[in-house]
Amino acid sequence: NTYKITVIPGDGIGKEVMEAALHVLNASGIEFDYTFADAGDEYAEKTGVALPQETIDAVKKSQACLFGAVGESAADVIVKLRKELDLYVNLRPVHSYGKAGKFGDVDFVIVRENTEGLYSGHEEYTDEGATALRITTRSATRRICDFAFDYAKKTGRSKVTAVHKANVLKKTDGIFKEVFYQTAEKYDDIESNDFYVDATAMYLVTRPQDFDVIVTSNLFGDILSDEGAGIVGGLGLLPSANIGDKNGVFEPVHGSAPDIAGKGIANPSAMILSTVLMLEYLGEPDEARKVEKALVETIDEGKIVTSDLGGSSSTMEMAEEVARKLSKL
Numbered sequence: 001n002t003y004k005i006t007v008i009p010g011d012g013i014g015k016e017v018m019e020a021a022l023h024v025l026n027a028s029g030i031e032f033d034y035t036f037a038d039a040g041d042e043y044a045e046k047t048g049v050a051l052p053q054e055t056i057d058a059v060k061k062s063q064a065c066l067f068g069a070v071g072e073s074a075a076d077v078i079v080k081l082r083k084e085l086d087l088y089v090n091l092r093p094v095h096s097y098g099k100a101g102k103f104g105d106v107d108f109v110i111v112r113e114n115t116e117g118l119y120s121g122h123e124e125y126t127d128e129g130a131t132a133l134r135i136t137t138r139s140a141t142r143r144i145c146d147f148a149f150d151y152a153k154k155t156g157r158s159k160v161t162a163v164h165k166a167n168v169l170k171k172t173d174g175i176f177k178e179v180f181y182q183t184a185e186k187y188d189d190i191e192s193n194d195f196y197v198d199a200t201a202m203y204l205v206t207r208p209q210d211f212d213v214i215v216t217s218n219l220f221g222d223i224l225s226d227e228g229a230g231i232v233g234g235l236g237l238l239p240s241a242n243i244g245d246k247n248g249v250f251e252p253v254h255g256s257a258p259d260i261a262g263k264g265i266a267n268p269s270a271m272i273l274s275t276v277l278m279l280e281y282l283g284e285p286d287e288a289r290k291v292e293k294a295l296v297e298t299i300d301e302g303k304i305v306t307s308d309l310g311g312s313s314s315t316m317e318m319a320e321e322v323a324r325k326l327s328k329l
């Protein structure tokens, strides 16, 4: 079985962590047929377009897509790709590995609505300044809440928490909360509750163990997942999956990190964990567990890891160590 994968390395450390993750995948027992595709700042400088149609078509034709990171063109690339392919779920597991985080054992998942909310792309200048539209449709809310409860059920999790600001955003988040509890009624074996987003920002650092599955709108999910990254040890550790009914795009939560780009010191873990999410999506859970195990052992040993994990190894040295471990599993 050979899987057809579109690979979009992008800009900055996106290219570096992609090379590292592909090196690890080559040590797995699975065959991939890669199609490399362009997108991002560098490509836009050369051509004037950040996300060419050929790249969108390549992703549509493949079974999954691995995406590194882009820079300033993020809105025109990844946000656009999510909308074009209707990748309505953004799944971000926040899991502590080794001793990287300062909050003990943490294991929750953020399910972020990926197509509307404040990122629906309707922003315009006015005489006074500018206005952005925050869109909440019942249908998009229903499918993201359904996904969150289904996911909880499938993965043996027991609670889904809705995060919103319905006390102030009475209509948009009022609907979000209402649809959430309508959905909850269909899953009586799964606990449900809800918090305001500001309180959640605090609870995540005071009692992160209380969270299991969080379902929330686009902007809140974006912000809370970076907070989740901080809780478990940094952006170099957080993967994500953008999933729709037809396609899946797997990418680290982080961006192109211009402050460390070109130095070969970026942590490849988030990108490697994104390939783990891709393997699960492709129906290869055993291979997914192996890649995860090889990475976790590398992080736990703490010898051949990047500087954000307290080591002094390069991106590729760490990936080579993970690949070595993987080939022995």
Ligand code: NAI
Pocket (backbone or CB within 6 Å): 013, 017, 068, 069, 070, 071, 072, 073, 074, 078, 235, 236, 237, 251, 253, 254, 255, 256, 257, 258, 259, 260, 265, 266, 267, 268, 270, 308
């Ligand atoms: P960023 O995620 O690129 O970096 C934030 C901080 O985390 C930096 O100090 C960086 O060095 C560190 N960091 C990130 N990934 C790391 C890794 N793998 N290993 C070690 N340290 C890591 O976010 P920032 O600085 O806000 O944005 C930089 C550029 O990335 C911007 O142009 C932004 O538009 C773009 N961006 C793109 C995204 C995407 O392609 N999906 C997502 C977020 C930002």
Ligand code: MG
Pocket (backbone or CB within 6 Å): 222, 223, 226, 253
């Ligand atoms: Mg973000």
